[in-house]
Structure formats: structure tokens, C-alpha cells
Amino acid sequence: MFISTAFAQSAETAATSGNLFMSLMPLLVIIVIFYFLVFVPQKKQAHERLSMLKNLRRGDRVITSGGIFGTIHRLPSDEEAVLEISEGVHVRVLRAHLSTVRLKAGAADETPANTTPEDTVVTPKE
Incomplete structure (x- = not known):
């Protein structure tokens, strides 16, 4: 059994x-x-x-992770960048905190000739 x-x-x-x-x-x-x-x-x-x-270059328009808009003024090292956030105002930031490239430096020259700055400004509705 x-x-x-x-x-x-x-x-x-x-x-x-x-x-x-x-x-x-x-x-x-x-x-x-x-x-x-x-x-x-x-x-x-x-x-x-x-x-x-x-591929960041001088003149690129970027946004930091904190929401600051700026233009790359210079790239002193592989880890940091100097942004111009207003005329004559420079801020040093880490490259890791750059979240978005809004406009490449060469792309500003490629805008159509018939557009004016007023065409690109968005005004809020009342």
C-alpha cells in the first residue's frame, strides 16, 4: 500500500x-x-x-527645468551652460537642468520673410 x-x-x-x-x-x-x-x-x-x-550651441533658445527661458550665451564645460535670460543678465546652469530647446540658433534665420514679430505674438482675449 x-x-x-x-x-x-x-x-x-x-x-x-x-x-x-x-x-x-x-x-x-x-x-x-x-x-x-x-x-x-x-x-x-x-x-x-x-x-x-x-548638440547645444551658442544662440539656442532653451527652457530650464525651473521654467526660465533663456538663450545659450556660452558653454564653458560639458556639465554647465551660461544662459542670457535678459539683455546683459547671465545665469550659470547645469546642462542636466535644461529641459527643452525651443529654437535652434540657425532656425531663427530660416523664418519666412513675410512674417513679422507681431504675427508671432499671442495676445490674450478679453
């Missing part, structure tokens, strides 16, 4: 090992989907940000 119980237990474990793989399959599929939906776009975004920070 004891031997028949032992055989029954060993046969049951062989069946559950195959069943274990099938029960973990949905979890593995979810992990793979999560990887492609979260980590791959995040890597791409980090690469684009690093590229943006490396």
Missing part, C-alpha cells in the same frame, strides 16, 4: 511541472509586453535627450 502511494505522488509531480510552465506563461508574456511598452520608449527618450544636450 505504501509503494502505490509513492508512485502516485511521483507521477503527480511530473504532471505539475509541465503545468507549472503553462501557469507561468501568461506572466512571462506580460513581462515581455511591459518591456516593449515601457523600457524601449524610455531608452529612446533618454537617447534623444542626451543627443539634445550634446
